[in-house]
Amino acid sequence: MELIFEQSVKGRKGVSFPVDNTSEAAPLPKELLREEKAELPELSELDVVRHFTKLSRLNFSVDTNFYPLGSCTMKYNAKGFEEAAKLFAPFHPMLSMLPEGEKLSQGSLELIFETEKLLAEITGMDAVTLQPMAGAHGEMTGCMLIAAYHKAKENKKKYVIVPDSSHGTNPASAAMVGYEIITIPTAAYGDMDLDAFKATLNNEVAAIMMTCPNTLGLFNPYVKEICDLAHSVDALVYYDGANLNAIMGKVRPGDIGFDVIHLNLHKTFGTPHGSGGPGSGPVGVKESLVKFFPSPRVKKNGDSSFSIAKEDKSSIGSVSNFFGNFGVIVKAYAYILQLGREGLIEASEQAVLNANYIMSRLKEYYDLPYNQICMHECVFSASRQMESGIHAIDIAKYLIDRKIHPPTVYFPLIVKEAIMIEPTETESKETMDNFIEIMIEAAKLAESDPDILRQAPLKTPVSRLDETKAAREQNVCCVL
Amino acid sequence: MERYFTKEHEWISVNGTTATVGITSHAAEELGDITFVELPQVGKSVKRSETLAAIESVKAASDVYAPISGRVTSTNETLETMPEVVNESPEESGWICTLEVENPEELKGLMNAEEYKAFI
């Protein structure tokens, strides 16, 4: 498809402005002006509408395709939540920070306060901040809180421990806060090796970051012991909430002993992924860390009005412009309101049921390195298919030809040729049965006619792309 | 010229007090199409096992460790614009840098060609 810039026709206009009836201002000094106008396209509104409508049709999405992408929780994004967020589009964030401005922003402030309270209850934490704008941003904020905690106690800490099955963001986020990383291998039972952890833990460990259930979709039965061991050297325990969709109402990280958590509202709480964002990564903590929270914070007053709290002098500062991705927060609030207590518990139960159903039906055809009841996702390996020269990526590409978005492949890194499947609770048995049949077909093709898999996809606007050329040539901007 | 190998898949070939370092054919194959080689600064001193260079392919990133301690005396600047040379000829024209050998004794801990072949 032509680029939007390639469709430009000199003199064509898409937007007109109201007549400016103020008087003409004196021009700015010439040295402050740009030499040439920015080469934006010149198009009619219809040109633009056709272009982006056509582009949208080149995408797979939850609304058009089954999207069992492991670790991403691609559940259905209900349309009522979108409508809810639009109600807040016209409100300026700065207004609430002006003198007397809080009174004019009561609805927004109340929504922030209430959402924080609900998320704290869901996770068993003492308080939540909504300022971080994505999961990794929440992780970084959490690590900053951990650093502030140790600094205040004059603890000399240097290391953050992560299991080798962790999301790449965990070590990257801890490194952004200046920590050195220690990686612990996975034991045969599919979770962090407890003995290796014990051997590694020392007084210089600031924190351990865990995903529970982990990226293999397994719940770690030793999680409480790990928390207690960490606390014995005043290391804090961090909960990566990427997989919270498995355990709502069943387990609360705060009850187990986790000190800091982040959530991904765009995974667990039904807000859309937006082709890669915006997300929202609220952070919850235990009482001893609340004073380090980033500002601004919303508080409820004695008369039930809401205001922006006076900043605690221990605050780490701010991690974003204003109150975080507020529009995303509205959608998550709407989700919690609508589903309610029973609906949240049911979401987790059905997510786990669906994942186990797929796992049970496919394990005859694909290797299952950790063969046990899973939580909300399961991880297969294409190692059996490798014998006929077929890799996980070939199966992924074949699924595209069958109109299904591939599962996550090659993650977690500890499983060779990993195929990580997370159906979520919003998918029907019919959809999953169709997926299972196609996966079985792929397994059979790997033996009978592997070339079909290697050539796939053929029914897409483009076939497999030359990623080496892209990385070597680095054409990332259309030059005039 | 003697050639030695490491468990991290580097090769080192020694000529008097100068050693040339690169990654093995096996390593190059495992990495796939190499898209970038971060060369060390000439003049930099490294200890054995410290990071010497970094290599990126489309789907992986890998550090190159110093097989022995020494000072970097030259780098293969061709790789800055043509990283694919590492794929094409990892053990010849795809060399990464030369080192001034600090302690020849360190070479004793490395594998010879036969041992490396058995190792992989």
Place this chain on the structure above:
Amino acid sequence: MSNYNPNTPSQQAEMLATIGVSSIEELFKVIPQELKAKSFDIPKGMSEFEMLDKINSLASANSKDITFFIGGSFYDHYIPAAVDHLANRSEFYTAYTPYQPECSQGTLQALYEYQTAICRLTGMEVSNASLYDGATALAEAALMAIRITGRNRLILDDCVNPIYKRVLETYLANHDVELITLEPLNFSLNKEAAIKELNNNSAAIIVQTPNFFGSIDNLKDIAAKAHENGALLINSVYPVSLGLLATPAEMGVDIVVGDGQSLGNPLSFGGPAFGFIATSKKHIRNIPGRVVGETVDKEGRRGFVLTLQAREQHIKRHKATSNICSNQSLCALRGLIFLSLIGKEGFVEMARQNRNRAEYAKSLLSRVKGVSIEDSVPTFNEFVLKLPKSASEVTAALLKKGIAAGVPLGSYYKGMDNYLLVTVTEKRTKKEIELLAEELGRTLV
């Protein structure tokens, strides 16, 4: 059964039988009893109708009838209707990060076009596919300059948005970085002081255009001085101003960042919008986050992929250029659609109207008794008023009349209690501006 979970009890029973367990509870058996949730005190669910009613009542508790003369990185700009309609296509908003390029060409091409648009606005050579917001983009740029130069001293103009400064300090708190702050001189960058602070450990000078007070600095000489000393120049810009103002590239800037809210994203109480970052080609490997690149498929047809991924967290883990994973893709798409609709001439007209209306406001407000304006510094669509009394009091009084007259600078700078930062966008009519002047006059009597 919630209406979003489609499987009927009999289907669930079939599935349990396939798995070989008798109940859903059995699937959770692996969780030790003593770890079960101690509480889950969440209200009972409700219908969509009731939910929307409840949220609508919260939205109604905000005041809707306010005329905004406030900015500070979020601006009340017009958004053409087509932006909402296109960005609300669910093929865009319900897709994930385009890791599988063959079924994500829509997103990938749009992001490539977005990167191109950012390059054309700023004059830079490369852009990433978006960051969280303007403040975090500035912090990422600072970390990037430290990586590139291998130095750790940053020289920050205090005319940079104080909220951005706060976020920058928060990001740097756990790093061994020396952050030098330059006192403003006549609401502008103190160039002499900046040059004096440059030494052989300086990674970057950080400035903003127009700065928080609305002033526009000519950066050419400061860029040259920074480069002479081996340091970089980081410039946070207000994208709308680039319809008129010299590009950061023309000024000699090395890393450009900014907030994209003003390009087609609603105020939405502070987000989501997006941050942008652009630089020169030689620094591309040090740019944080995702980058889309052009390539070809097996048949030689043009296509787009996420590229240079080996720099990113999912491969390089703790050695990645940044921890960023999700960015603000959909907001960046809104920015691109906005720029495509408004077009080459429209973008210039938008900038012209912003400045023109602001200059009109300046001339009216400066005639209000007791008010003065520092008019020796050139400005774009924001400027500082000096009032005869506390700007906070004046703002509060005008808010009662439905006018958000500006941001009192005393909240951010010492000794500036009587100063007010006023913003005028293309949406402010002549009548609204005249009313502001009138009401301000009345308040000061």
